[in-house]
Amino acid sequence: MKLLNLLLLSASLTFAVSCTNQSPETKKEQATKADQQIKKYECPHHCIAGKTYDNPGKCPVCSRTLAELEIKR
Ligand SMILES: [Zn+2]
Structure with a gap:
């Protein structure tokens, strides 16, 4: 059980590192392809x-430009 947890942890760490190493363009392409x-x-x-808002735009309260969030399924 402990070994499984370690494996999962290292797998998610590898995933996180590979994500942060990618340029925004690559991320965008992947999102379109995998839709994840x-x-x-x-x-x-x-x-x-x-x-949160589904589309980019401005905050209806303070009119500032909305910041992009990435949510992983
Ligand atoms: Zn606001």
Whole structure:
């Protein structure tokens, strides 16, 4: 059981490292291909706590440009 946990941990670590090494363009392509990353947008000032938006745009409260979030399934 402990060994399995270690394997899972090292696998997720490898995944995280390979993700951070990629350029934004590569990430975008992968998202389109695999459809495993959902793009969400959020007010950088968190005007509405926990509120995310499906499309880029501006916060309806403070009119600031929404920041992109990446949510992995
Ligand atoms: Zn806002």
